[in-house]
Amino acid sequence: MPEPEPFHAPWFPADEEIAAKLLSQPLDAEQNARIERLAWRLLAAMRAPKSMASVEALLQEYSLSTREGLALMALAESLLRVPDDSTLDLLIADKLAAGAFDRHSPASDALLVQAAAFALGLSTKIFAADETPRGLVAQAARRLGAPALRGAARRAMKLMGGHFVLGQTIDEALARAAADERWRYSFDMLGEGARSAVDAERYFAAYAAAIEAIGAKAGARALPQRPGVSVKLSALHPRFEPLSRALVLRELTPRLLELARLARAHDLVFTVDAEEADRLELSLDVIDAVVADSSLAGWDGFGLAIQAYQKRAAAVVGHMEALAKAHDRRFMIRLVKGAYWDTEIKRAQERGLADYPVFTRKAMTDLNYIACADLLLAAPRIFPQFATHNAATVATIVERAGDPTQYEFQRLHGMGEDLFGALLAETHGASCRVYAPVGPHRDLLAYLVRRLIENGANSSFVARAADSATPESELLASPSEIIGEAARARHSRLPFPADLYRPLRTNSKGVEFGDRDALAELLAERDAAPAILHAAPSSGRSARPPRELRSPIDSSLIGSVVEADVETARAAMATAARVFSAWEATAIEARVAILERAADLVETRRGALIALLQSESGKTLDDALAEIREAADLIRYYAEQARRLCAEENLPGPTGEDNRLRRRGRGVFVCISPWNFPLAIFLGQVAAALAAGNSAIAKPAEQTPLVAREAVALLHEAGVPHGALHYIPGDGAVGSALVADPHVAGVVFTGSSETAQSINRTLAASNGPIVPLIAETGGVNSMIVDSTALLEQVVDDVLASAFRSAGQRCSALRLLCLQEDIAEDALAMLIGATKELRIGDPRDPSTHIGPVIDSAARARLCDYLTERRAQGRVLYAGEAPQSGSFVAPHIIRLDRAGDLREEIFGPVLHIAKWRAENEKDLSTLIDEISANGFGLTMGLHTRIEARMRIFAEATPAGNLYVNRNMIGAVVGSQPFGGSRMSGTGPKAGGPDYLRRFLREETVTINTASFGGDARLLAIKE
Template sequence: MPIAASRLPAPCRPELEVINRLLQGLEGRLQWPAVIERARPWVDAVRSKPAPFWAMESLLREYPISSAEGLALMRLAEALLRVPDAETAIALTADQLGRADFSGGAAEGSQHKMLASLSASAIGLAKKMLPESDSKPGVLERLGSQTVVAATVRAIQLLGRQFVLGRNIDEALSEARSQRKEQPRLRFSFDMLGEGARTEHDAQRYLASYRNAINVIAASSAKAGGDGPPERDGISIKLSALHPRYEDAQLERVISELVPRVQGLMDLAAQADINLTIDAEESDRLELSLEVFDRLAAHVQASAPRWAGFGLAIQAYQTRSLEMIDAIAAIARARGLKFMVRLVKGAYWDGEIKRAQELGLAGYPVFTHKHHTDIAYLACAARLIEHHALILPQFATHNAGTIAAIVGMARERGAKYEMQRLHGMGEGIYRELLATESTLPLRIYAPVGEHRDLLAYLVRRLLENGANSSFVHQLADAQVHVEELLHSPLAAADAPGQPLPALLYGEGRANSSGADLAVPEQRLPLQQAVSVARVPVIPMATTEDVQRAMVTLGTGFEAWSTKPVAERAAIIRRAGDLLDARLADCCGLLVREAGKTLGDCIAEVREAVDFCRYYAQQAEERLEAIRLPGPTGESNELRLHGRGIFVCISPWNFPLAIFAGQVVAALVAGNAVAAKPAEQTPAVAAAFIELLHEAGLPRDAVALLHGSGETVGAALVAHAATAGVCFTGSTQVAKIIQRTLAASDGAIVPLIAETGGLNAMVVDSSALPEQVIDAVVQSAFRSAGQRCSALRLLCVHESIADGVIEMLRGAMQVLKVGDAADIATDVGPVIDAEAHAGLSRHVQRLEREATLLGRSPMDARFAGTHIAPVAFELKAIEELREEVFGPVLHVVRWGGDVAALVARINALRFGLTLGIQTRIDSRALRIAATAKIGNVYVNRNMIGAVVGVQPFGGEGLSGTGPKAGGPHYLYRFCGEQTLTINTAAAGGNAALLAGLH
């Protein structure tokens, strides 16, 4: 059973509080002047002896990541080697090299000229021969272009060889033996390169790779000898590579499927008595990793209690790193084992920051100052040294000051430990260290794999070590004095290095509060709310109710519209704050009435909160009277006012967010509102209306009218008192509303409509397949495909289509279709029986007319309420003629000119969302410029537009505009009045006359 002591604290604690506690723990442990004196000779020696030609220090000196050349290098390294077709390779090379100047990169007399040898003439040829468009060049142009591409590919391959020990484990071991001839005590931890698994096939492939590597390492270690894991080569494994759903929500599957796989690898490593280390992952997997580690430790306890080679990596930049060490020590103590623990700084910092901001968390799970991470590393190092009876510490760092501090602390305690560095980095520092500490063990973390697989690893290393603040970068800069390079990090900053997620949008608008479902303490209140939620019955309105409501609203409008903008905004903002505080209760109701998963519920409540706060802010900034210029003796002013009664008709797919967004926009602009929610979800709407009243909205300013579109909706649209209609729903219903309004004999009434879309994603051959699959699965199948923005049409370049389709098929197989209230569910039910029947008929037709690519498994008990995600291949884009509002994906292959593909997408006449997956920046911009699409997303999913960040709405058959959640939205709800006053009419122009002498 898991060790109870292994529980971790909340991930988003106040950073300064954590740091101050870490600093207290370091008091008396470090004398920094002594650290500087120990490290100074190493730094001086490294600077006096130029680094090897392809060492990281050399690259960073020649081509800093902050430069155009460094960025081009990074982008080409990430993508070029996996591009299968010549045209895309040429376009990618031109796109990146065309914005950089490698000819000036190497200083006169410099030995570091490999990238410069791409040469001014080659780069000039690329710029000259490659057209502005990335369309296929002519024969002569291709000859020149291919020369440049070939040179670039060769340079990238040479670059990869410096950071990947071998293309396979045999080659890597051969290189390791070669290096040991010079340093006999050197040992290696081999890391088999690759992305996290997206499919079960990927996981099995990585499992076989790990198994083979362990067997080969074991055979080599048996020949080489050595006393157990500390003196032998080992292997590092990534749990996310061994299971396609390595995430907290899938705990049961992880325990039943992943844990036995790792146990098998551990048994092989234990039999060979070599080290097996579990690599670190993102913070949302930290609790899960600890749970898995504990279960694996129990296996070691039962099967190989004398094996001391099992371990894991801990990232010091996580605010819970010290507690993680204590938890591992507690497991070791309870199990009677000894572990090997690798301490690293951390590899996903930018992603962790972005995730916390996007989720609206209370803080960050990582430190936001680099020197805070340095403090945490030292505190963790000290704690590992304290636990040296239970843990063999492995310190992975290239920072000379950190190394010197560790040497001093370990010597004081008499603790055994080893140092680690990345292959291809930090060679100079460790050369000097081992010259003075000849018995100190050094292990090389050595990636192994084909060069085309190195991209994610290499780019991450370049980003980590190429940042201007990194030690490796500054070590290469002789202008940085030794004292500055080795200055003590032991002081807390005055404030966080990043604004807290709540302040993401500045002081004027607070970000909505979210929850991290990977954290049990945040997940539990939501699950409890779901368990007690009940859906009240909302009475249906009659046409008589509509008539009475419009009369009441007419009276209410007179009072509400005359309130100052600031008062109206204050009420709407207060409603947002109330909603923000009731996240769990709102989620419970959404799960029960709308069949949404918890993740979707959180996002929807947050969107509704954002609408309230954003429109309140926009009203205060944009709806006050505007003074206009004019001749002397005259004042001119433009005033905005409510139109009257606005009819707001919202859909069931976002029963809170879209409903709230429409209603509060109309209200804050000074209108009264007749709100008709979707027939399927009136309880959510009713709850929000009551919340508005609680916030101070007069009861005669809004009316909830629940009923069918044919009766209540039609009556509201046709009513003589209707001054505007805001509608979100199908294109067909929008057309009916449009015709009804046009046929009216009354005033010309504005229509704000957001309708459906045949939303496409264009994928070219430079795109990263794993990233494509993540975006496709989220865009097409999240929310059961019931989003306006959901992906309907996937257009994949023919040169990579087979591989992408195979990966998509596998990714669909590991989706879970089930009860929306179950945290493990990925795809919940479709909204009702009518939607289910329509989708079923469409799928049946595709089964006859198209090619089935893949379908997610589904338990038979959900057959009447759910549609399993399914994908079909069409022969042509034009076969998709109408929006299919569910988890049904249509795939087509494309080739040739991408401009022709975009023209065919435009010809569908829908224009809501478009996804673009490419590494060619200029291509993405050209597609966006020519696409008649309201929202374009590059290298990400196509759903989840954020209020005020990605204003949402389409054109063509997809809507009228303006975009919801954008700066122009409120104006459409307003009437305008210009007030001109002749101020000189009474007694002359006193102001002008006063200026006479």
């Protein structure tokens, strides 16, 4: 039998089309009646007095719509991982101050609620009037004792862990499972995804040991009654991502196969858990390769989870049925509704995708779940496993499925016991498997909080069932009844990703790298672009000979540029000054239309621009695409800002007087851009100048004139007059001549602090008009991490902030300050993750780190690293290719945060430890960092909201990032720029930026001078 084709399905089928198809398959009246009767009985069991156990009881007492509920989740997520008492006290007080915990009584019948109410509510009652975090802890410590307060909170969290974690070891979990024979079990050795090879090996060993232990106690039962284990592919490989496909298939596939063989040896159920939507195709590629291995022939225990909230869920069912047929096998399929909905929505918006890969209405997910259930039940080579806590969904499946021995239900341990207990009691032959997390509470509670938040969301059946105010009829309404018609399939308050920022701008178009078709199309566009381009100054002829440009990747010739000389630069300034009046007089709508066409062209020509960005500046694929999107965003944003700002305004005044404000261009703006963002910053500067009605002289960095020439050509093609925009490549002498020219009306510059100071002095020395300078320079950017932070999240954000773009961003992280109590663990995880970064040719999509800009930059970095190595401060040094301008990522140890006084512009991260004995320590650390004089970006990782407030008040940085990475500022959402030695402001991509390119005029007319104030006299009484 031929091998099945790789999985393929449209990423963004229209919700309305799917809804029309699903709504056309209604049940008959008798079926609906039977479903409704069973659903009512199951719901009654869930809501019966004294039966609201575990999560249902917790959500009833601490709704996530209350501050107490959110505070409890924050405590559960972070408390057990905090090693030091000082920070723990602050965390507890911070969360207790967030809500009225004393309103919650420990009189509940649910033990979990009793513990939470006692530990949190009682502690709140003993606090005095001082409600600051330190004051709360101090009062509590005096009355109850700090150790007792910590102990009560820890016991409450451990009790919560005991409810939702079957066992902290597999042996403990097996013992608990054996005590209740009503349920089948699937054991999940939970944890975060692997960040390093060490993590992956540890998770692999945990899975293997679990399979051996489960198999040893599985007894004589046959499939599908056998117990099982669930595995997560992202836990088995540290770079489980679409762009690392070849590496993943080579390294992960044999690991998964080995575990599958072990599970087959014990005849266990072996389920691959679901991941995010962008990993679906990669997951199925791995699964396809594993199940094709002859060693698994004849075994029916292999399975995977399918998420019904994904629009491609039905296609995955079809793929797995075809795969089973091709290999003469039977698969076990766990159908879930989906656990990352909010993440999928945010990612689609951030990536500028055409649509969402998931449904935006919960009722559509429920509707699709039933449709996928029908497909599974009709597939002879699939044993369906329905994971749901929704009584209506359960009743519908029971009605439509027929023989209950040909499928099973699944529930999460700690949830749904009343629901499925009632079902098993009245449905002969029905079965339910418990998805049972196994592992230490401190490691698993972050995952469990995710599950609690998911089930506690306003749209969740579990949360709504726990609310006694929600009527049964509303809970049990069918999803088709809720949707009603196909036109209502989408959430009315969730715009398409393209419309996210309207009316300020249209979101730029992105590419989903997890979609192999979209990725192939992007690479084809890039590879079709010309390899060598030539650039020349746009005004006059230069006496300079062409200068060859060589790639930072491999020193190959990529083009040549004829640089302008001083005379050419002066001629361009004179021409731009003459043309200024005509361009400034162009109607604002006409200027806006030209710029919007230019933004469209940037997106249309993305292939050629990516090729240039990669060959000339060494950009990786994702960095190149991100820069193209930012360029389009900046152009559209400034165009819309100009439309608003350049419209004449009426101002108030006394009767008989007309006051009007208008904003106009200043004249000729000199735009000097850097090489690290040769397209986005270049076009942002030029577009702002042009949008405001100024002429523009565009001087790119010496290293990247080809990208700039292409950008200027696009603007001219869009309709910008050649006289209003001049391309002047050249060295520092040319830049100095432009700045010193008497025609200059403004300068916008991004680059080094030294060059900015030189420009400022030149402008100050001029005897002409006072000229504005808009400067953005670098910074010694720092991130502070305390012991409440989730280390996996910290490592992800540090890798992106410090090493993406080879560390060649103004915003890049230079100094990581780790609380000493967690520094050893954090550093070990960080070094392990850094080892997994691939450095090399950025034209290879799997490359994470490309070259630095040129050999001179490489030499400076190598000299610095040699010095630090001689001092014994290098904690980690990666390996880089010998040819080209590559510098491997390095991690450097510092004695204290204040020791880093200069910006090291490359993939070099410095580490300093800090002590956190009280809340003043954070302010002291910020002061120490601030003493370097810079003020561009800073980051903080903490779960203590009081520390977030201190951070926001104390730091001088222009951009502050909390619990996220520090790069990739979004136009209009995160205006970018610093102060002090990091820039003059206003922020690029912000509402005030364009104002600096404009001059203001007010026109006041005495309207009463024409014989009296006719308007006033005409007012009726």
